[in-house]
Amino acid sequence: MEAGKHSQDVVRCDLCRKRIVQMFCSLCLTNLCKKCVGEHLSDNSQKHDIVAFDMRKSKFIFPRCNTHDEELCEMYCEECKTPVCPQCVTSMKHKRHCFRHIQEIFNSKKEFLEKEESRIMNSIYPKYKDASIDLRTNLYGLNEEYEKLICAVTKQGEEWHREIDILVKALKDQISEEKQKHSDTLQRNLSFIKRSISNIEITISQIKEILKSNDILKCLSFEICTEDFKKDPPWVDVKFPAFVSQSSPRQLSKLFGFLTPISITHRERGYSRKAPEIASSPPLKQLLHEPTLITSIYTGYISLHNVTCRNDEEIWIGNLTNEIKCFNVSGSLLNTISTKSGKSAMDLAITNTNDLFYTDSTTRTVNVVRNNGKTEELIQLQDWVPQNLCATFSGDILVTMYSVNTTQCKLVRYSGSSEKQTVQFDDQGNPLYSVNSANMVKHVSENRNLDICVADCGAGAVVVVNQSGKSRFIYRGQASVARKNPFKPHGITTDSQGQILTADTDNHCIHILDQNGQFLCYIDNCDLCHPYGICVDKDDNLFVAQFTSGKIKKIEYMK
Known part of the structure; x- marks a missing residue:
């Protein structure tokens, strides 16, 4: 019905x-x-x-035979799965085939369809109706729930404003008191100096009068307190008080509070399909005012451009030779691997299973060095040249590449050797990544919220898309008088707080952004010189490969 x-x-x-x-x-x-x-x-x-x-x-409306136009098909060939007429049954085409009367097939199919209709109406259809009601209910309450979040943020802001107003007033009162002390000290010193000047002027006047006089007794009896005039005037050096900020305004978001991302679970046939498991709610850490250099590792390389690690014990590096070296944090050489082609590795990455991946642009391959030390060619490209890569939380590999004719750039996600996703254009069909034959370097990293972050050196930008490949934001550097060279990011990595770090090689610093692309601060101390490749270990220690010096620097920038 x-x-x-x-x-x-x-x-x-x-x-x-x-x-x-x-x-x-x-x-x-x-x-x-x-x-x-x-x-x-x-x-x-x-x-x-x-x-x-x-x-x-x-x-029954019997179908007409496709071979014999005037005949109706009253039989069904089970081998050919097709209706047949009497002439077809006796033909060589259906020799020794099994036939059933087509009405039997028709009745069986109707019985099947009746059961399917019953199953759909009694099982599937009600579930979809219930889902529709749930979604409408959720949409109806959407504004109310988000309004609660806005009220909570507003309330927190009002409380902060009150506390800040009280704190600012107290500091201003203290500044006024310090100013009064400063003024009183200077005034006392000034009064003393004025009295001394008056005494000096009187003495000078008396000396001049004696010099003009011929009165011998007056001249001989005149005495000067020479000790007073041997001293320099007393000098009071009062240093101004200084305001010492306990945190940068750019770090207030971490103290103020943060919004946890929505959790989306797709239910399908009673099962839950979730994103790859990532440790939730990591310990809250704050950026240090002054990052600290923990150690420097001299590698013996020049043109050092790659570094990747999971811990202090295995820090893998590469340069423009055919060797990939492994050091520990003490600087001891643990292992050396030669590339399969004898050419340099363009980039390195370590997976959760401790396999080492590297790209070879000469052979257009992505290779993997297994734990047993054997090197395998995992991906062979034909019309594309692989450049940089990273390992994802799910165990996939993200690879940036450009076409052989250098007219296109794209990013590809691989599961093993199988291509799963291509990211190349935005919603308007425009290329996400620049094509610059002079600089095709595009380092890549995956953030903990599964955003894909690409340092596009040729474009002078960090391009971030979500896990579906939809554009989120583009960061083009932070204007600064101290940084005179154009922003050309090279290495890029992310940490446990979802912050994005990228190496600004020509300006000798590291930019730190939050997961929404807001600039937080620079790492520009620790004697950085041409930082190129960067990575962060599981404890959020930063490792920086310096291109010209051949050194790896381990830096603590967050606690």
């Missing part, structure tokens, strides 16, 4: 949909009123058999 009809409804004509049915076409299975019979019979494309509605009996 159709939705919306009641069992008491009369049957209406299938053509006009208005008048009560009186006739029935047994071959077309069509309900008709008397006025619509003529219109139905006017269709000469098929045969008709009109009977009174109460005399109706459905007749």
